[in-house]
Amino acid sequence: MTTLQIVVLAILQGITEFLPISSSAHMIMVPLATGWPDQGLAFDVALHVGTLSAVIGYFRRELIVMAKDWGVSCVQRRHTGESRLAWAVLLGTVPLGIAGLLFHEAVETVLRSPLVIAWATIGFGILLWWSDVFARRMKPRSEHQLTWKDIVVIGIAQALALIPGTSRSGITMTAGLFLGLSRSAAARFSFLLSIPSIVMAGGYKGLQLIESDGVVAWSHLLLGVILSAVTAYLVIHAFFKVLERMGMQPFVWYRLLLGGVLLYLFS
Numbered sequence: 001m002t003t004l005q006i007v008v009l010a011i012l013q014g015i016t017e018f019l020p021i022s023s024s025a026h027m028i029m030v031p032l033a034t035g036w037p038d039q040g041l042a043f044d045v046a047l048h049v050g051t052l053s054a055v056i057g058y059f060r061r062e063l064i065v066m067a068k069d070w071g072v073s074c075v076q077r078r079h080t081g082e083s084r085l086a087w088a089v090l091l092g093t094v095p096l097g098i099a100g101l102l103f104h105e106a107v108e109t110v111l112r113s114p115l116v117i118a119w120a121t122i123g124f125g126i127l128l129w130w131s132d133v134f135a136r137r138m139k140p141r142s143e144h145q146l147t148w149k150d151i152v153v154i155g156i157a158q159a160l161a162l163i164p165g166t167s168r169s170g171i172t173m174t175a176g177l178f179l180g181l182s183r184s185a186a187a188r189f190s191f192l193l194s195i196p197s198i199v200m201a202g203g204y205k206g207l208q209l210i211e212s213d214g215v216v217a218w219s220h221l222l223l224g225v226i227l228s229a230v231t232a233y234l235v236i237h238a239f240f241k242v243l244e245r246m247g248m249q250p251f252v253w254y255r256l257l258l259g260g261v262l263l264y265l266f267s
Contacts, residue, residue, distance in 0.1 A: 001043065001220055005036050010047060010224040014231025017051040017198075018191060019239060020128055020170030020251045021258070025117045028164055029262065032114070041209040046221040048202030050228030055191055055198070057229075058236050062192075085192070088146055092155035092189075093196040099159035100200065107162045118262035120165030125255030128170055131177035132248040140182035143189040150179045158193065165259075168197060170251070183243050191236065 012030060016023035031038065056063060066086040073083035100107075110116075146154075157175035161168035169190045176186030242250065 001037075001039060001217070003223075005039070006043075006220055006223050007227060009039055009043070010050065010227035011231050013047040014051060014054070014228040015235055017228075017232055018055070018169050018194065018236050020167050020173055020248065021254055022117075022121060022165050022167035022170065025121055025165040025167075025258075028112055028117065029114065041205055041212060042216050042221060043224055045202055045205050045209055046224040047228045048198055048205065050225040051232045052195065052198045052202065053225070053229045054232035054236065055194055058233055059188075059192060063195075085144060088143075088148075088151045088189075089192050089196065091148070092151050092158065092193050093200070095152075095155040095159040096161070096197055097200055099162055100204070103162060104204075107164075111163055114262055114266035116163065117165035118259045118266065120163050121255050121262065122259035124160075124166050124170060124174070125252050125259065128174050128248050128255070129252040131174040132183070132252075135177040135180065135183065135186075138180045141180045141185065143176075143181065143185045143192075146179070146181075146189070153179065154189070154193070158197065168194065170255075173248070177248075183247060184240060187240065187243055 009027065009030065012026050013023055016026045030036070062082070066082040066089075069081035069083040070086035072080050073087070079087075154172055154175045157171045158168060160166050161171050169187075172190040172193055173183075173186045176189055177183070181189065
């Protein structure tokens with residue numbers, strides 16, 4: 001990999017991982033568009049480490065409280081403090097894990113088609129717009145008011161993110177908005193939900209890396225981790241500011257434009 005490729009892909013991953021515009025679509029399409037060679041498993045794992053570090057760092061105070069209260073709830077067998085939210089994050093991850101085990105081969109082959117990415121980008125972009133409009137008509141709730149049924153619905157929605165172009169953050173925010181969460185609550189729960197999801201994705205790729213015989217360029221990986229982590233942290237911080245002022249509309253328009261360009265180029 002060249003330095004330019006490392007920088008572009010790391011920053012791209014940091015920008016798109018938590019925005020509702022699909023990181024997988026961008027990471028698949030950029031190498032296709034530029035003719036760059038595949039970045040390899042090791043670099044993919046490094047980027048996951050970077051974005052995971054960013055979201056953990058950003059929500060570190062909340063996560064410490066959630067982890068402590070979750071441990072207490074396991075011992076006392078009752079909810080206390082933020083334990084319910086911690087359990088919600090864990091339960092909401094289960095559908096994605098099951099779907100990943102069942103459909104990982106199709107996801108890595110058939111569904112990586114540019115046309116699949118294009119239509120998913122457009123279709124789920126329209127759904128994001130609809131959910132944002134729908135949410136304005138409802139009394140907003142916080143992530144602490146989610147019912148177990150709500151959590152299962154968001155978890156099932158997250159499993160759809162295995163389709164490249166869907167966007168894990170986008171589909172979980174969409175589901176949250178349809179369920180009556182405020183924009184910021186939908187985003188916060190989506191970001192918290194990303195932590196075990198990224199751990200699973202990075203762990204799966206890490207196992208593949210262990211089984212491979214590829215040579216690891218550690219300097220490339222370190223640069224990728226740092227760039228993706230810093231970029232992702234700044235993006236999360238900026239996203240909440242943009243969300244309160246402009247809602248989901250800028251991301252909807254971007255998705256429609258990107259999907260249209262992909263259809264023009266590959267249809």
